[in-house]
Amino acid sequence: MGNSKKDLKPKVKKVPLKGMMDNVMEQFNSAANHINLHPNIRKILSITNNEILVNFPVKMDNGDVEVFTGYRVQHNGALGPYKGGLRYHATVDLDAARALAMWMTWKTSLAGLPYGGAKGGIKIDPALYSESELERITRRFTYALADNIGPEHDIPAPDVNTNSQTMAWIADTYMSSRPPAQRSANQHVVTGKPDGSGGLEGRDRATGFGVYLTIKFWADNNDMDLNGKKFIVQGFGNVGYWASHFLEKDGAKLVGVQDAQGGIENQDGLNVEALFKYNHENKGTIINYPDCSPVEKSEFFAIDCDICIPAALGNQITKKNASKIKAKLIAEGANGPTNVEGENILLERGIVIIPDILCNSGGVIGSYYEWLQNRSGEIWHLEEVLDKLRKKLKVSFDKVHDYSESEGVDMRTAAFCIAIKRIEKAYIQRGIFP
Numbered sequence: 001m002g003n004s005k006k007d008l009k010p011k012v013k014k015v016p017l018k019g020m021m022d023n024v025m026e027q028f029n030s031a032a033n034h035i036n037l038h039p040n041i042r043k044i045l046s047i048t049n050n051e052i053l054v055n056f057p058v059k060m061d062n063g064d065v066e067v068f069t070g071y072r073v074q075h076n077g078a079l080g081p082y083k084g085g086l087r088y089h090a091t092v093d094l095d096a097a098r099a100l101a102m103w104m105t106w107k108t109s110l111a112g113l114p115y116g117g118a119k120g121g122i123k124i125d126p127a128l129y130s131e132s133e134l135e136r137i138t139r140r141f142t143y144a145l146a147d148n149i150g151p152e153h154d155i156p157a158p159d160v161n162t163n164s165q166t167m168a169w170i171a172d173t174y175m176s177s178r179p180p181a182q183r184s185a186n187q188h189v190v191t192g193k194p195d196g197s198g199g200l201e202g203r204d205r206a207t208g209f210g211v212y213l214t215i216k217f218w219a220d221n222n223d224m225d226l227n228g229k230k231f232i233v234q235g236f237g238n239v240g241y242w243a244s245h246f247l248e249k250d251g252a253k254l255v256g257v258q259d260a261q262g263g264i265e266n267q268d269g270l271n272v273e274a275l276f277k278y279n280h281e282n283k284g285t286i287i288n289y290p291d292c293s294p295v296e297k298s299e300f301f302a303i304d305c306d307i308c309i310p311a312a313l314g315n316q317i318t319k320k321n322a323s324k325i326k327a328k329l330i331a332e333g334a335n336g337p338t339n340v341e342g343e344n345i346l347l348e349r350g351i352v353i354i355p356d357i358l359c360n361s362g363g364v365i366g367s368y369y370e371w372l373q374n375r376s377g378e379i380w381h382l383e384e385v386l387d388k389l390r391k392k393l394k395v396s397f398d399k400v401h402d403y404s405e406s407e408g409v410d411m412r413t414a415a416f417c418i419a420i421k422r423i424e425k426a427y428i429q430r431g432i433f434p
């Protein structure tokens, strides 16, 4: 690889923290320093491979045409096809997609999957569009992305505000644009499809189940019984709901929930299924749920509890609220929910963080199973899927735990070090073309 590790000391430019990109770069550089990452590989991994931006027109229900901006950022493909979600949210831009794509590279590497990392989406608030407008937006976005995605090249999946229906539209559009004899062979262009049209049984709960499992593994290692433990969840979407569902089954008590509209608290416990039903019947919000008190946005993380699960957006735990957190354990269901300044405060206070790239990796592991299932024409059943997921996550969790103990580093640094080393090895073995 040219320069030896000794010749070149990594140069790390300290920049003030701004967005998610600064956050992921600081996490990356700190792990890269720890493993003394080869400087050439540090250069490669510090930047994204490809950034696709598409502007595309869509006819609205009233006949007007609106032009949307969509993104797909492919960070690194050293380990296999690019993999990662598409989100529909007002915060989607190039910077966010870059950061989220990088996290996917570390996540798939840590999980031992044959994938690289990507992320993308459209800058929209889907609540402002009808179902048929969302279908046309999704199909036209897929058409605009064209061969920048593909089942052996870049495989999108659900993320914030996208779901199995979104994936079904993408799969159908992509497959319809292939010659007839190739259509079925392209079903795995996306994962997270509905059961019955190429989806995997259990993919819906895979991320939340994984969040629960990592909490359970940590609790077992620390002789902690989940029964009676109190937890709070930020975001009651797919990840927040399923994590709560499995924790409640183990006797833990959901005492606070926050969504984009507001927060609620009940120290006696909120019934997860009843809250899910309420959320569904009230246009996707939990506010005004009976028998609980409202919680100010700034006070949510200060709720009395043992476990805190941020399962919404990035940059939620910062220096503004990290000192107020009562939980002993943070399980990152979201991507990048804790920024570096917030994390430093938490670590100083002895609060443990199960990092996103481990904690929420059940989702992409489930996606991998769906992709394998489509490729081999098999159909796997729920119990089999959850069992495989449990075993695979346990391997990742133990690796991170052991590395963190043996190297005396926090779990995030440990997870990043393991992930980056695997990619470094692939580059060293292959060299750089030409």
Ligand code: GLU
Binding pocket: 083, 084, 085, 086, 107, 155, 156, 157, 158, 159, 160, 191, 335, 360, 361, 363, 364, 365, 367
């Ligand atoms: N959007 C999920 C994530 O952030 C899943 C990605 C995938 O399955 O490709 O991990």
